[in-house]
Amino acid sequence: MTLRPQIKVNNESDRLYLEMLYDNYKNLMFKQARKYFQNQSDVEDVVQQSFVKLIMHLPTLRKLNRNTLAVYIVNVIRSCSIDICRKRKIVKENNFSDFFEGYEETLEDDYDIDCVMETFLSVQQLTNAISQLPEKDQFVLEAKYLQCWRDSEIAEVLGIKKNTVRTRLFRAKNKMLEIILRGKNEKE
């Protein structure tokens, strides 16, 4: 995976920030890495590679608050783990099974906008819906809106075509709307 580096880091403030980042989030990083690898050296490899990627996106990290930064870090760990597995040709583990699909499809990214807007969506409703989505859909949404990765970058991480990224994003959003509509119907 070659995510675009955003800026060079070379000052004392960046150094202190990165040290704080490691000290505060190392628990989280190791916990996530251990979900995908059992071997200690593999876990350390993942954490180290992820940290290198985090350094490359330092300006973005600085804009995030504590909790969203945690999600950002978890997603980087996950993408690095997928990358390492792919490089080592490890048989896709159950942990990633929902990220890899045996088929690829492209759908027309087209909502029934009027229908959607009539439902008077609120951020709160969408937030609740996202938390009910499967992990792979959450990952695509977070990669797009939190990590600000381009479709091509998400495609590279997941090892799928660029068009399939759009399909997954569309499906995730559709699912969110379905969850909201289902909730409304149940209330009524």
Next chain:
Amino acid sequence: MRKNKIKKNELETLFEEATIAAAELKGKKLLEEAKKDPYYPSAEFNHRIHSLIESKTKKTEPLAFFNKVFLVYSRASAWILLALVLLFVTVPNIASARNWVTKLVMDSNPKYVSYYFQNNETNVSNLESNKTGLFPEGTYYPAYLPREMKLVQLIYKESTMTYRFQDTEENYLMIQVSGIGSTTNVDNENLDEQSTVIVNGMQATYSSKADMKSIIWSDEAHLFIVNSTLPKEECIRIANGLMN
């Protein structure tokens, strides 16, 4: 169409805000879970990460490239200089090293010792003679030698001492002194001369064949042989000069 686009953009903004809000909740949960299950990486790994941070945040100097080139050049120069010094120190010592190895070989073979005298260099090795002198006690040596005659080889093997001399006119002299029980073969065929001479009061046999003269005699403990291309008188003087 335009209305649709505006609505789509609004929807995208909504999705973005919602994703970030969801991430906020998810992140909080993740951090709480991680806090419950603390992990302590090895000191070595911590050091690796801190080194990584250090290297990534190190200030880049404007002349770093030139400094690097200069450093590489300096290192290369230092290695070349060191190699030259080693070469100049090693080459003159090759002869010394050879002699040292020869000495080791001779030391490891107690039954056979050779003394070589070449180019005014003396390499001496003997297990016992080193303690008492150059030769074992009682060894016979020639007290008289013609001028220009130089020792080219000396062999001490078991109880036999052999000296070989040569001069600039390629005259040859061999003196052999053997201990009790030693034997030698003498070629008596087609001799030019064979006679008896007195050497140190003892009867000796003188013989000559072609240019080679030979004097052989013995006392109670030794057998003496002098072979040479020198004249008969010189051979007798050399034989008389043998003493211990």
